[in-house]
Amino acid sequence: MPDNMPDDDIPDIETVRREIDRVDNALLDLIAERLELSAQVRKAKGGMRVWRPSREDSHVRQLASTAEATRASLVSTIWAELMSASLAAQGPMRLHVALEGDALSNWSLVRDRFGAALDVRTYPTTSAALAACYSEDEGVAVLPSPAPPPGGMINWWTALGPGGAMEGLHILAGLPRTGRLDWPRAVAVADVVLTPSGADQTLLCVTDEDAVHDSAVLRAQTGKFRLFSLDGFHEIEPSATRRVIGCLPRPIGQ
Helix, strand or coil: CCCCCCHHHCCCHHHHHHHHHHHHHHHHHHHHHHHHHHHHHHHHHCCCCCCCHHHHHHHHHHHHHHCCCCCHHHHHHHHHHHHHHHHHHHCCCEEEEECCCCHHHHHHHHHHHHCCCCEEEEECCHHHHHHHHHCCCCEEEEEECCCCCCCCCCCHHHHHCCCCCCCCCEEEEEECCECCCCCCCEEEEECCCCCCCCCEEEEEEECCCCCCCCCCEEEEEECCEEEEEEEECCCCCCCCCEEEEEEEECCECC
């Protein structure tokens, strides 16, 4: 602080500390009120799935745009913890995390997106995590993203495609939630109906030479399976050779 600053412009530290305490107490009261409301959400949902990723991402995006003076990454982290506590209070949601590759990095991504309150189980392979998710009504698998060509060896996503063993599952969220990545480092998969968040890319899996729009981007391929992303939310009738397997909200910051 400059030596020539008038004394009137120098804040009293004790006054500032009291104001910080006041704000902290107000925040805690609001958090407690929010958690009480969250405990009532399960009853109000009337049997709907606990996790609604499109609504969550839409809400965090709106909050980040409103809080212009606060970094989007901080808004996302705060709401990840609040949502984690809320979801844990609502029902038996469990995360099944594949730790293939850089386990520590993957774990950091999971914590930043889902907070710390949810029950988590880890697996050495994507296939094990996906199978555990498939066996539970409220299970969510966190898996490495389908790899871009050429040479991508990550092919778990074919199980969600036409003729796959897990057609009921969808790719629903990308990790990290914020930033400017064109393609996420990991994704979350669950048995949840696809709904738009307002800033999406639809994931279409095809197994033949069906016409795909020129704007579609090839994201992964293995054998006869190809995975494309299409800008926006699209409802495409499934067939024996094509199937929408996910809808990814775009990262906040794009």
